[in-house]
Amino acid sequence: HEGLSEAETHALNARLILILANHIGDLDVIQEAIACAHGAAIAAPDVDPTKA
Incomplete structure (x- = not known):
């Protein structure tokens, strides 16, 4: 996603x-x-996926 x-x-x-x-x-x-991703997002709300 660079740039x-x-x-x-x-x-x-x-x-x-x-x-x-x-x-x-x-x-x-x-x-x-989708359910797994949603659960992970709730468990780690401070994670910015654009920075991963």
């Missing part, structure tokens, strides 16, 4: 998520991944 604005970073993340979801193709697996 990208915050909006460009968010757009890149969204495109990447859609591409990966398309490759996975299994709705149950995608929903489980």
Whole structure:
């Protein structure tokens, strides 16, 4: 994300998520991944994913 604005970073993340979801193709697996990510975000709210 180096050199990208915050909006460009968010757009890149969204495109990447859609591409990966398309490759996975299994709705149950995608929903489980979303639930895991959501739980991780709640457990570590001070983490900035753009800085990771």
